[in-house]
Amino acid sequence: MKFRYKVIPSLCIGCRTCELACAFTHAKDKKPGRSRIYPIAYKKDKYVPVVCLQCDDAACVKSCLFDALKRNEETGAIELNIDRCVKCEACVAACPFGCALVDDVHDEVIKCDICEGTPACVQFCPTKALVYEKI
Amino acid sequence: MVLIQINGKMVKAHEGEMVLSVLRREGIEVPALCDHQALEPGGSCRLCMVEITKADWDGWTKNVTSCLYPVEEGLIVSTHSEGVLEIRRNILDMLLARCPNSDVIQKLAEEHGVMKTSFDTLPDSDNCIMCYACTRVCEVLGKSAISAVMRGHKKVIASPFGDAPPDCIGCLSCAHICPTNVILWKDENGKRTIWNKSFDLITCKKCGKETISREFADYLLEQRDIPADYFETCDDCKRMELAFKMGGLVDGAEEVAI
Numbered sequence: 001m002k003f004r005y006k007v008i009p010s011l012c013i014g015c016r017t018c019e020l021a022c023a024f025t026h027a028k029d030k031k032p033g034r035s036r037i038y039p040i041a042y043k044k045d046k047y048v049p050v051v052c053l054q055c056d057d058a059a060c061v062k063s064c065l066f067d068a069l070k071r072n073e074e075t076g077a078i079e080l081n082i083d084r085c086v087k088c089e090a091c092v093a094a095c096p097f098g099c100a101l102v103d104d105v106h107d108e109v110i111k112c113d114i115c116e117g118t119p120a121c122v123q124f125c126p127t128k129a130l131v132y133e134k135i
Numbered sequence: 136m137v138l139i140q141i142n143g144k145m146v147k148a149h150e151g152e153m154v155l156s157v158l159r160r161e162g163i164e165v166p167a168l169c170d171h172q173a174l175e176p177g178g179s180c181r182l183c184m185v186e187i188t189k190a191d192w193d194g195w196t197k198n199v200t201s202c203l204y205p206v207e208e209g210l211i212v213s214t215h216s217e218g219v220l221e222i223r224r225n226i227l228d229m230l231l232a233r234c235p236n237s238d239v240i241q242k243l244a245e246e247h248g249v250m251k252t253s254f255d256t257l258p259d260s261d262n263c264i265m266c267y268a269c270t271r272v273c274e275v276l277g278k279s280a281i282s283a284v285m286r287g288h289k290k291v292i293a294s295p296f297g298d299a300p301p302d303c304i305g306c307l308s309c310a311h312i313c314p315t316n317v318i319l320w321k322d323e324n325g326k327r328t329i330w331n332k333s334f335d336l337i338t339c340k341k342c343g344k345e346t347i348s349r350e351f352a353d354y355l356l357e358q359r360d361i362p363a364d365y366f367e368t369c370d371d372c373k374r375m376e377l378a379f380k381m382g383g384l385v386d387g388a389e390e391v392a393i
C-alpha cells in the first residue's frame with residue numbers, strides 16, 4: 001500500500017463539510033446521495049469523523065459471497081464493484097464499524113473508496129482533520 | 136489482448152472476455168436484462184443480440200448473444216444494424232406479450248419503438264421473463280433454494296413443491312437481482328417473508344433496528360471467518376460505538392500530554 005488515509009479527531013470541529021463533499025462527489029444522475037463519512041459528537045463540541053478504516057483483514061470483504069469488494073493496492077481502499085453487488089447487505093451487517101452503508105437515494109450499497117486516490121473530504125476539510133498521505 | 140472492431144471502431148479487449156463486457160466498457164448501450172457480473176452469463180433474455188462477422192466470412196454475418204460470445208481477434212461487431220434492431224424489436228414484442236404489466240419491459244419496448252405487442256397478452260402475467268437470474272444467484276450463493284418447475288409454457292420459478300424452500304436463508308439476493316422485480320418480500324415486525332417462508336430478522340441490540348435475517352447471518356458465519364457479535368448491532372450504532380471509542384482514546388492522549 002502506498003498511501004494512508006488518516007483522521008485526526010482532535011482537529012475536527014464537526015462542520016460536516018466532508019459529508020457534503022462526499023455526497024456531491026459521488027452524486028449520480030446529478031443527485032447527491034448518502035455520505036460515506038460522518039463526524040459524530042462523542043461529547044459536547046468534540047467530534048470524531050467516522051469513515052471506513054479500510055481494515056487489513058476486512059469483515060466486509062470476507063462477508064461478500066459475490067467477491068464484489070476488493071482492495072485497490074494503489075490507493076489502499078477497499079472498493080465496491082457495484083456491478084457485482086446484489087444488495088444482500090451482508091457487508092453492511094458485517095462491518096464492525098458501520099461503514100458499509102445503504103444509500104436510499106440511489107438504492108445501492110456504498111462504502112468509502114477514497115475517491116480513487118483523490119479523496120474529496122480531505123480536500124475540503126478546513127481544519128486538516130482528514131489526511132491522505134504517502135507512506 | 137485482442138483487437139476487435141465495434142461499429143467501425145477498433146477496440147482492445149481482454150482475452151476470453153465476452154463481447155458484452157467490452158460493449159459496456161466502451162459505453163455502447165445494448166439492452167441486457169439477464170446479465171449480471173456476479174453471475175455466469177446465461178443468455179436467456181436474448182436482448183443483448185449483436186451481429187458479428189469477420190473479414191474472411193465472405194460477407195456472411197451471424198447473430199449472437201453478446202453476453203455469451205467470447206471475443207476473438209478480428210471480430211467485427213455491429214450493435215445497431217437494421218437486422219439486430221429488428222430482432223430486438225421482435226424479442227421485445229414477445230416479452231411485452233408475456234409481461235404486459237411490467238414497467239421495465241414497457242419502457243424498454245417503447246425505447247425500441249414497440250408501443251404495443253402484436254401477440255395476445257398473457258392473462259394474469261406475473262412479469263417473470265424466465266431469465267433465471269434468481270436461481271443462478273442462489274446457486275452462486277451456494278444454496279439453490281429455488282428452481283424452475285413444470286415444462287413448456289407452464290414453467291415457473293418456484294420452491295420445491297411450492298412450499299417454503301428449506302434451503303432459503305432470506306438474503307433477498309434473488310429479489311434484488313430480478314430485472315423485472317417479480318419476487319416480492321415483506322419485512323414486518325421483526326419478520327421477513329419471502330417464498331412463503333418466514334425469517335427472524337436480527338434486531339440491533341442497542342436501538343432495535345432490523346438488519347439481515349438470522350439465517351443469513353448464520354450462513355455467513357458458517358462460510359466465513361467473521362466474529363459473530365459483528366452482526367448483533369446495526370450500522371448506525373456501530374458508527375456511534377467507534378466514535379465513542381476513538382473519542383475516549385483522543386481524550387486519554389490529551390490527558391497524557393497535559
Ligand code: FES
Nearest residue numbers: 178180181183202
Ligand atoms: S443479457 Fe445476453 S441474453 Fe440476456
